[in-house]
Amino acid sequence: MADKHALLMIPGPIEFSDNVLKAMSHPSVSHVAPAFAKVFGENLTLLRQIFLTTAPDSQPFVVSGSGTMGWDFVAANMVEPGEHVLVLHTGYFADSFAECFECYGVQPTQLKAPIGSRPSLEEIEKALQQKKYKMITITHTDTSTGVLSDVKGVSALVKRVSPDTLICVDGVCSIACEELRFDEWGVDVALTASQKALGTPAGLCVLMVSGRGMQAYQTRKTPPATYFASFKRWLPIMQAYEQQTAKYFATPAVQLVYALNASLKEILQESMDTRFKQHADASDYVKAELTKMGLKQLAVDPAFAAHGMTAVYTPNNMPVSEWMPKLASKGVVFAGGLHKEIATKYFRIGHMGVSVLDKSRGDLETALTAIREALKEIGYSA
Amino acid sequence: MADKHALLMIPGPIEFSDNVLKAMSHPSVSHVAPAFAKVFGENLTLLRQIFLTTAPDSQPFVVSGSGTMGWDFVAANMVEPGEHVLVLHTGYFADSFAECFECYGVQPTQLKAPIGSRPSLEEIEKALQQKKYKMITITHTDTSTGVLSDVKGVSALVKRVSPDTLICVDGVCSIACEELRFDEWGVDVALTASQKALGTPAGLCVLMVSGRGMQAYQTRKTPPATYFASFKRWLPIMQAYEQQTAKYFATPAVQLVYALNASLKEILQESMDTRFKQHADASDYVKAELTKMGLKQLAVDPAFAAHGMTAVYTPNNMPVSEWMPKLASKGVVFAGGLHKEIATKYFRIGHMGVSVLDKSRGDLETALTAIREALKEIGYSA
Numbered sequence: 001m002a003d004k005h006a007l008l009m010i011p012g013p014i015e016f017s018d019n020v021l022k023a024m025s026h027p028s029v030s031h032v033a034p035a036f037a038k039v040f041g042e043n044l045t046l047l048r049q050i051f052l053t054t055a056p057d058s059q060p061f062v063v064s065g066s067g068t069m070g071w072d073f074v075a076a077n078m079v080e081p082g083e084h085v086l087v088l089h090t091g092y093f094a095d096s097f098a099e100c101f102e103c104y105g106v107q108p109t110q111l112k113a114p115i116g117s118r119p120s121l122e123e124i125e126k127a128l129q130q131k132k133y134k135m136i137t138i139t140h141t142d143t144s145t146g147v148l149s150d151v152k153g154v155s156a157l158v159k160r161v162s163p164d165t166l167i168c169v170d171g172v173c174s175i176a177c178e179e180l181r182f183d184e185w186g187v188d189v190a191l192t193a194s195q196k197a198l199g200t201p202a203g204l205c206v207l208m209v210s211g212r213g214m215q216a217y218q219t220r221k222t223p224p225a226t227y228f229a230s231f232k233r234w235l236p237i238m239q240a241y242e243q244q245t246a247k248y249f250a251t252p253a254v255q256l257v258y259a260l261n262a263s264l265k266e267i268l269q270e271s272m273d274t275r276f277k278q279h280a281d282a283s284d285y286v287k288a289e290l291t292k293m294g295l296k297q298l299a300v301d302p303a304f305a306a307h308g309m310t311a312v313y314t315p316n317n318m319p320v321s322e323w324m325p326k327l328a329s330k331g332v333v334f335a336g337g338l339h340k341e342i343a344t345k346y347f348r349i350g351h352m353g354v355s356v357l358d359k360s361r362g363d364l365e366t367a368l369t370a371i372r373e374a375l376k377e378i379g380y381s382a
Numbered sequence: 383m384a385d386k387h388a389l390l391m392i393p394g395p396i397e398f399s400d401n402v403l404k405a406m407s408h409p410s411v412s413h414v415a416p417a418f419a420k421v422f423g424e425n426l427t428l429l430r431q432i433f434l435t436t437a438p439d440s441q442p443f444v445v446s447g448s449g450t451m452g453w454d455f456v457a458a459n460m461v462e463p464g465e466h467v468l469v470l471h472t473g474y475f476a477d478s479f480a481e482c483f484e485c486y487g488v489q490p491t492q493l494k495a496p497i498g499s500r501p502s503l504e505e506i507e508k509a510l511q512q513k514k515y516k517m518i519t520i521t522h523t524d525t526s527t528g529v530l531s532d533v534k535g536v537s538a539l540v541k542r543v544s545p546d547t548l549i550c551v552d553g554v555c556s557i558a559c560e561e562l563r564f565d566e567w568g569v570d571v572a573l574t575a576s577q578k579a580l581g582t583p584a585g586l587c588v589l590m591v592s593g594r595g596m597q598a599y600q601t602r603k604t605p606p607a608t609y610f611a612s613f614k615r616w617l618p619i620m621q622a623y624e625q626q627t628a629k630y631f632a633t634p635a636v637q638l639v640y641a642l643n644a645s646l647k648e649i650l651q652e653s654m655d656t657r658f659k660q661h662a663d664a665s666d667y668v669k670a671e672l673t674k675m676g677l678k679q680l681a682v683d684p685a686f687a688a689h690g691m692t693a694v695y696t697p698n699n700m701p702v703s704e705w706m707p708k709l710a711s712k713g714v715v716f717a718g719g720l721h722k723e724i725a726t727k728y729f730r731i732g733h734m735g736v737s738v739l740d741k742s743r744g745d746l747e748t749a750l751t752a753i754r755e756a757l758k759e760i761g762y763s764a
């Protein structure tokens with residue numbers, strides 16, 4: 001059982017199960033030991049179930065790093081210098097992903113929406129008709145704003161008006177809590193990090209690439225300008241591990257791989273559909289309670305609101321620097337604002353993984369009670 | 383106490399102390415929490431002691447990844463496309479480092495030596511006189527061969543004949559077990575990974591860059607072609623954390639950072655000089671015992687042999703595929719060969735960290751006994 005600690009209700013790192021934390025202290029094992037190769041291989045196979053892909057040419061990657069490094073993998077391997085990418089902007093993370101593309105000589109065009117909103121399908125269609133884009137990127141849940149993108153709708157649109165355009169989903173705050181049907185929706189690459197709804201401590205970058213996505217890499221004209229974040233180096237390693245044999249490029253994070261295994265097995269005790277619904281239900285509940293408290297969400301339409309987190313304006317426009325300590329004094333840790341234009345005016349609540357699924361923990365109630373008490377303390381009422 | 387497991391005596395990952403493994407299962411904490419920022423900041427400060435640098439403009443980096451990613455940091459930030467780098471070759475890892483430079487458009491020239499040997503100071507001097515090199519790279523201990531480079535001698539030579547050339551030490555298998563005096567020897571960048579003599583599970587890339595090294599980055603003419611492995615992105619983060627305040631670029635591997643803290647504090651209970659001597663003494667002992675057993679080392683001269691590992695030819699030219707299972711049956715895990723030309727003909731023994739320092743574990747004796755028993759089983763005698 002995890003030591004007593006302040007409940008962590010931020011949009012990642014999330015709370016981890018005792019099993020996962022126990023796996024983190026796995027005794028030292030060689031990264032090429034058969035027992036370890038088996039666990040690594042299992043992870044890759046289980047990730048196919050998490051992403052809802054059965055296509056044999058889908059390719060999972062698990063590499064030491066972070067979600068941010070997933071952008072390097074995409075920008076360095078799947079698109080080439082001079083090519084154009086349409087970046088749908090729903091918050092901070094689109095700006096950063098666009099910067100990442102620029103590092104690799106790729107030309108991003110951002111399609112922006114007001115804070116709390118998202119580009120409409122009509123605007124996206126218009127943009128796709130104006131230029132030939134090699135790739136479109138969708139931040140499924142932008143962790144800075146809690147805005148949810150309509151990946152299904154956007155993917156269908158892309159298939160209709162620009163079918164050659166690769167579809168990239170930044171799923172850092174969505175994979176394993178938000179509905180994503182990799183095969184059915186025709187996604188070409190979805191990336192995430194271990195410390196969000198995958199329920200594993202930070203330190204792993206996770207990607208799923210479609211057969212078409214790998215094809216784009218294999219037929220590129222210029223070599224990728226990266227050594228570590230390279231499909232070329234990691235593909236044979238992932239293929240070997242999924243066969244449960246070891247191959248060396250760089251030493252994987254052995255203990256994190258064990259922890260991921262513990263978490264993936266916990267996650268897959270129920271169907272992904274059940275898991276998506278449990279997160280949606282918990283999110284509806286949290287959001288309804290926050291509304292009852294008189295707090296206003298950033299998402300301007302309930303359909304634009306993510307299910308793994310909620311971004312909420314502070315009461316009475318209280319500066320977040322004043323509001324956060326009041327919450328912290330209740331023994332629960334929330335996150336401050338991250339979108340630079342309004343960072344001082346809102347806070348963020350994470351509700352993913354065991355905090356949602358393991359009702360015996362009572363995490364949601366503890367979090368909501370902390371907010372209610374802090375509001376009471378400042379005499380705020382709905 | 384770590385669960386019962388086969389003793390791991392490979393040149394990384396090494397065995398970890400119970401304290402370090404316990405820190406790995408630290409309850410979830412926000413990557414921007416003050417308590418976490420304090421621990422991360424301490425790590426950066428303690429690393430200065432590990433690298434023996436007191437120069438205020440030295441800059442430590444700790445980033446999720448692996449030792450291999452340290453090459454990307456060097457190649458992408460400290461040298462520019464078209465510039466020349468002299469790569470001293472003492473095994474497999476120089477080939478890979480050279481490939482990494484090529485990915486970034488940098489021109490590596492490898493100076494090779496026969497297996498088990500290293501380029502002489504005379505050869506290096508000649509090479510430095512033939513071309514203007516922006517950087518020279520030295521693999522301190524090549525993990526594939528166990529060959530030790532003379533970093534002190536090479537550095538002094540570079541200062542004399544090509545003082546503008548930056549000195550890069552790949553210290554993956556040397557930092558914290560092999561004598562390295564960052565300031566005194568004038569090293570500009572030394573990189574390592576957590577799972578070797580730093581005694582922390584795999585998943586962290588660690589670098590120390592000199593003021594001159596940072597200057598080379600700051601005055602470059604072309605922007606670095608990387609997003610994640612970028613000084614630009616990580617420098618403000620490291621500066622903030624060392625001030626024990628948090629700043630966000632990508633979520634750090636929180637639990638690994640706690641584990642590194644536990645290990646660095648254990649390491650620094652004694653002086654680095656004592657630690658170097660303890661590793662040298664253990665290495666001398668292991669090598670003497672192996673010689674008594676009639677086993678021949680790869681290093682052609684004792685002065686060329688690393689102190690954190692030993693590479694040894696199999697008895698009677700037995701294929702390593704036959705020899706390794708015999709060792710494994712004794713409950714100790716060693717590593718096979720890695721240098722492609724002779725991979726099937728030798729094996730490797732790691733002796734770093736707690737296996738050397740914590741005599742109560744008896745790891746060295748257990749390892750040597752396993753080898754003795756395997757030799758007895760095949761009827762081999764010196």
